[in-house]
Amino acid sequence: MVIRTGPVTIPTAVIKRLPMYYRYLADLDRKGISRISSRELSQIMDITSSQLRQDLSYFGEFGQQGFGYRVEDLYGAICTIIGIENIYPTVLIGAGNLGKAIAKYPGFRRRGIELVGIFDLPDKAGEEIEGIPVYPVNILQSFLLENIVRLGIITTPAESAQQLANELVKGGVSGIWNFAPIPVFVPDDVVAENIHIGDSLLSLLFKIKHKENNELAPN
Amino acid sequence: MVIRTGPVTIPTAVIKRLPMYYRYLADLDRKGISRISSRELSQIMDITSSQLRQDLSYFGEFGQQGFGYRVEDLYGAICTIIGIENIYPTVLIGAGNLGKAIAKYPGFRRRGIELVGIFDLPDKAGEEIEGIPVYPVNILQSFLLENIVRLGIITTPAESAQQLANELVKGGVSGIWNFAPIPVFVPDDVVAENIHIGDSLLSLLFKIKHKENNELAPN
DNA sequence: TAGATTGTTAATCGATTAACAATC
DNA sequence: TAGATTGTTAATCGATTAACAATC
Numbered sequence: 440m441v442i443r444t445g446p447v448t449i450p451t452a453v454i455k456r457l458p459m460y461y462r463y464l465a466d467l468d469r470k471g472i473s474r475i476s477s478r479e480l481s482q483i484m485d486i487t488s489s490q491l492r493q494d495l496s497y498f499g500e501f502g503q504q505g506f507g508y509r510v511e512d513l514y515g516a517i518c519t520i521i522g523i524e525n526i527y528p529t530v531l532i533g534a535g536n537l538g539k540a541i542a543k544y545p546g547f548r549r550r551g552i553e554l555v556g557i558f559d560l561p562d563k564a565g566e567e568i569e570g571i572p573v574y575p576v577n578i579l580q581s582f583l584l585e586n587i588v589r590l591g592i593i594t595t596p597a598e599s600a601q602q603l604a605n606e607l608v609k610g611g612v613s614g615i616w617n618f619a620p621i622p623v624f625v626p627d628d629v630v631a632e633n634i635h636i637g638d639s640l641l642s643l644l645f646k647i648k649h650k651e652n653n654e655l656a657p658n
Numbered sequence: 659m660v661i662r663t664g665p666v667t668i669p670t671a672v673i674k675r676l677p678m679y680y681r682y683l684a685d686l687d688r689k690g691i692s693r694i695s696s697r698e699l700s701q702i703m704d705i706t707s708s709q710l711r712q713d714l715s716y717f718g719e720f721g722q723q724g725f726g727y728r729v730e731d732l733y734g735a736i737c738t739i740i741g742i743e744n745i746y747p748t749v750l751i752g753a754g755n756l757g758k759a760i761a762k763y764p765g766f767r768r769r770g771i772e773l774v775g776i777f778d779l780p781d782k783a784g785e786e787i788e789g790i791p792v793y794p795v796n797i798l799q800s801f802l803l804e805n806i807v808r809l810g811i812i813t814t815p816a817e818s819a820q821q822l823a824n825e826l827v828k829g830g831v832s833g834i835w836n837f838a839p840i841p842v843f844v845p846d847d848v849v850a851e852n853i854h855i856g857d858s859l860l861s862l863l864f865k866i867k868h869k870e871n872n873e874l875a876p877n
Numbered sequence: 878t879a880g881a882t883t884g885t886t887a888a889t890c891g892a893t894t895a896a897c898a899a900t901c
Numbered sequence: 902t903a904g905a906t907t908g909t910t911a912a913t914c915g916a917t918t919a920a921c922a923a924t925c
Contacts, residue, residue, distance in 0.1 A: 458857035522867030540755035632862040638677035648741030
């Protein structure tokens with residue numbers, strides 16, 4: 440098994456599929472399946488086997504002719520490619536319902552996220568969520584100075600999102616996972632993933648509306 | 659202004675961008691901007707003006723040569739195209755943190771969602787969330803018989819998701835918005851939107867990891 | 878060895894962009 | 902009218918699929 444290291448340009452379409460590979464391989468591994476061919480896996484994932492092999496080829500050679508892939512190995516390779524093996528010390532800003540839901544998300548730890556602090560307005564400070572203390576947001580700056588934090592999660596209302604993103608950037612995070620209903624902007628050396636929950640709802644409504652007509656490309 | 663009605667096949671790439679058009683146009687309209695050219699709007703949205711005009715052309719003619727688009731009209735057209743003007747009576751299953759967060763999502767009503775019932779295990783029944791009563795989930799079936807419900811939202815743990823989806827389908831919903839950390843499967847005449855929250859986290863981690871290397875196609 | 882399946886090349890398909898005639 | 906900007910066609914670019922030699 441060879442994991443390619445050089446500076447190959449990965450197509451964005453391939454990058455978007457990496458989490459899907461992770462999910463299905465994690466599931467197969469959990470189920471104790473040790474070996475799978477590109478044909479079998481592609482059927483489970485509802486893609487073509489060509490696409491599966493083509494995608495993997497951007498990262499290296501993970502299979503064996505006439506045999507297929509060892510699930511555990513391929514799963515490990517995908518984890519390495521995505522970068523899950525690293526630990527990401529993370530702060531969560533916003534201890535409302537959404538913040539709590541995210542803090543309790545079962546896949547969190549598995550993906551390398553280690554929650555080190557939760558922040559909210561002073562009246563919520565002192566609580567604990569999943570064993571992590573809730574601090575008043577006015578100490579966020581100094582907290583970020585004293586602790587190495589790689590990732591910030593924002594689950595606040597729209598109004599405060601951008602300012603908090605600025606503070607996170609100033610505090611040295613590498614990425615921001617933003618759930619506020621407004622996108623936040625960050626400098627080029629920081630990655631922001633703005634989740635537009637309303638977008639997926641609109642997609643759903645559109646598909647419902649156009650289901651009967653043949654206005655939808657088969658997908 | 660002409661809205662195309664015939665059975666044109668809309669490319670999936672265009673469909674995926676509709677919510678983005680909705681979001682930006684809603685914002686411009688809210689700000690009181692009444693007129694915009696494809697060049698200006700495309701700059702705000704960080705796409706090309708060609709793409710913007712090409713996308714809109716699948717649905718009709720909404721602009722005026724030498725003038726541009728009236729924001730209000732174009733916004734209204736996008737709403738019609740997506741189908742937001744309809745009302746979608748909706749049930750929410752799962753009154754935990756995520757369920758509560760979704761019930762309180764400010765863009766909910768604006769997109770035509772009308773919450774008519776919330777369901778959870780019997781010990782949570784009797785509560786009210788956003789003025790909507792929480793019913794025990796064992797009466798879901800009869801509730802769906804007595805009420806017209808077009809959309810079901812699932813925010814339960816993985817274990818119960820598929821069974822609840824089955825009940826929703828049996829109860830006649832047209833769509834399911836699923837936040838359980840496992841995809842649900844539905845018959846062809848029902849639309850399911852499975853939200854994989856973990857996927858967006860993995861994308862973020864991948865981008866953080868590969869930021870420095872030139873392994874990412876510029877995007 | 879014979880059968881199976883990979884990794885990769887080439888062909889096809891779809892999406893994006895450039896360019897411009899039409900026209901407000 | 903002159904300037905601006907649309908809607909659309911054609912060219913380019915990128916992503917997917919088919920096919921197969923290499924090989925376990």
